[in-house]
Amino acid sequence: MGSGGFVCDFKVMDFAMRLHINGICHSYDQVEALRDIEFGIEPGEIVALIGPSGCGKSTLLSIIGGLLKPTSGKVLMCDQATPDGCLNPLTYVFQDFALLPWRTVAGNISLVLEDHPLGKAEREARIAEVLAQTNLADFAGAYPKQLSGGMKQRVGIARALAVRPAVLLMDEPLSALDAQTRILLLDEFAALFVRTGMTAVYVTHNLNEAVRLAHRVVALRRRPGTIKAIHSIDIPIDQRVEGMPELVAHQNALWDLIRDEAIAADKELDHVA
Amino acid sequence: MSRDIEAGASRVRFRATGFNPRANPLAAWGSFVVVIALWQLGSSTGFISELAMPSPVAVASALWKLIISGDLWRHLSASLQRLFGGWIIGTVAGLAVGFLVGMFSWARSPGVAMVSALFPIPKIALLPLFIIWFGIGEPSKFATIAFGVFFPTVINTFGGVDNVARNLIRMGQSFDMPMMSIVRKIILPGALPTILSGFRISSSIAIILLIAAEMIGAQYGIGAFILAAGNLYQTDQLIAGVVVLSLLGLCVSWLLGRLDRWLLAWR
Ligand SMILES: Nc1ncnc2c1ncn2[C@@H]1O[C@H](COP(=O)(O)OP(=O)(O)O)[C@@H](O)[C@H]1O
Ligand SMILES: [Mg+2]
Numbered sequence: 001m002g003s004g005g006f007v008c009d010f011k012v013m014d015f016a017m018r019l020h021i022n023g024i025c026h027s028y029d030q031v032e033a034l035r036d037i038e039f040g041i042e043p044g045e046i047v048a049l050i051g052p053s054g055c056g057k058s059t060l061l062s063i064i065g066g067l068l069k070p071t072s073g074k075v076l077m078c079d080q081a082t083p084d085g086c087l088n089p090l091t092y093v094f095q096d097f098a099l100l101p102w103r104t105v106a107g108n109i110s111l112v113l114e115d116h117p118l119g120k121a122e123r124e125a126r127i128a129e130v131l132a133q134t135n136l137a138d139f140a141g142a143y144p145k146q147l148s149g150g151m152k153q154r155v156g157i158a159r160a161l162a163v164r165p166a167v168l169l170m171d172e173p174l175s176a177l178d179a180q181t182r183i184l185l186l187d188e189f190a191a192l193f194v195r196t197g198m199t200a201v202y203v204t205h206n207l208n209e210a211v212r213l214a215h216r217v218v219a220l221r222r223r224p225g226t227i228k229a230i231h232s233i234d235i236p237i238d239q240r241v242e243g244m245p246e247l248v249a250h251q252n253a254l255w256d257l258i259r260d261e262a263i264a265a266d267k268e269l270d271h272v273a
Numbered sequence: 274m275s276r277d278i279e280a281g282a283s284r285v286r287f288r289a290t291g292f293n294p295r296a297n298p299l300a301a302w303g304s305f306v307v308v309i310a311l312w313q314l315g316s317s318t319g320f321i322s323e324l325a326m327p328s329p330v331a332v333a334s335a336l337w338k339l340i341i342s343g344d345l346w347r348h349l350s351a352s353l354q355r356l357f358g359g360w361i362i363g364t365v366a367g368l369a370v371g372f373l374v375g376m377f378s379w380a381r382s383p384g385v386a387m388v389s390a391l392f393p394i395p396k397i398a399l400l401p402l403f404i405i406w407f408g409i410g411e412p413s414k415f416a417t418i419a420f421g422v423f424f425p426t427v428i429n430t431f432g433g434v435d436n437v438a439r440n441l442i443r444m445g446q447s448f449d450m451p452m453m454s455i456v457r458k459i460i461l462p463g464a465l466p467t468i469l470s471g472f473r474i475s476s477s478i479a480i481i482l483l484i485a486a487e488m489i490g491a492q493y494g495i496g497a498f499i500l501a502a503g504n505l506y507q508t509d510q511l512i513a514g515v516v517v518l519s520l521l522g523l524c525v526s527w528l529l530g531r532l533d534r535w536l537l538a539w540r
Binding site for chain 1 (some may be wrong): 462
């Protein structure tokens, strides 16, 4: 498939995609994790990746963000419309938060700004801004061990926002949290996406999260991971409400889609989370 | 009513006793007082022979004489110079090699192989070789101590680097942090707890090697002093020297404790 020209064609066709996942295959030593993954992510779109444990969601997200080299295929990034002051176009939010325990909340955010040519004043302004956006202003001097899981993930979000990313890559950001905190943060994520018009790839195994946040849901099947279906949800995110019948219908449709895979994954002997 | 329930019922026994020792500073100091008092009692009553084991009072007076004559400082300063010099050389070299082995594939296998081969050698066995290389003076003692400190430091450092959570390093990479920043801001602080606990091991190894090296060939130094006192059957001076060593060890571990608390305050 034509590589560089591919992106430009889309541009010419005024069908510009920010990211194009282009024939990605990946194998770990013996295991074929992904085969022929192909889809595009448009600016401002939230794409959820769902599928049972071990189907290659994390692998795909690592490849998209350039943390893992695919066996073949490539991810193309169309360099239009990066936000003002963007320091790191593809930015992760991690399931386990990945905060440095020896730095305070503000220090953890500062960490990702320090290597960029920002003045001290601008750096502090950015830190203050993202702390305010994530309701963490009172916790700037706290250490991660003093924070609840939900607060830690808010720091993870604040750190990601501080570099003004073009695309947020989120790997099960709510999976390490308790159920109540998940509900709270899910609402905050929805509000954030609506407010910023952010592009995001959101990995989850929770269908409720997927239907609340995503414009499109990419369902993977396993061994090897291939795309089973791409499911669009055309309700604007700010109009989605927990438990509304349309969402429940979408959720059930998704469940029918991946149910067999989930059952197979459950019966798997050598289980890898 | 409650009577009826209690009749024929047996109370649940509390089972989670023990396995929870608590600290008691009073008992800690008290144990010293008791041991020294018993020792003095044994010496005063003649139960403990003065030649084999001088009384605490005799040891204290020997120590006092050493202090006022200035001999103590002459020996102690010679020892401290060797101890710190050797320890610093070995530690700096060990940290450098440890980081290389911990971070780079090209250094990993050769480094681990060399360290595994050389670590088991009792370093004091190499002193004669160092004396041939560097002469009987200070350099051979520095070399012995540095060599002894080097290997445990390498092992601890690369163990510490290995134990830095991979996800934190990936996080740094995902934010495009430059290599040096990742080393300085993520790997170094992450490895620091292990490195500092390695300092306790390497400092006690350094003291052992210091005394051994001084006993083999030195004019001044606590080791030389203890050996000379033993040769002259001056057991009071000998024990005084040992007490100084014990205090030295306590000082070192106190300093390392302060360093821990200062550098690892976030824990
Ligand atoms: N570092 C690795 N080495 C070998 N196999 C791996 C590694 N990481 C993941 N895998 C395998 O690749 C498959 C996909 O894993 P992963 O992307 O973590 O799935 P998911 O995130 O959907 O649960 C799994 O079968 C897993 O066993
Ligand atoms: Mg995963």
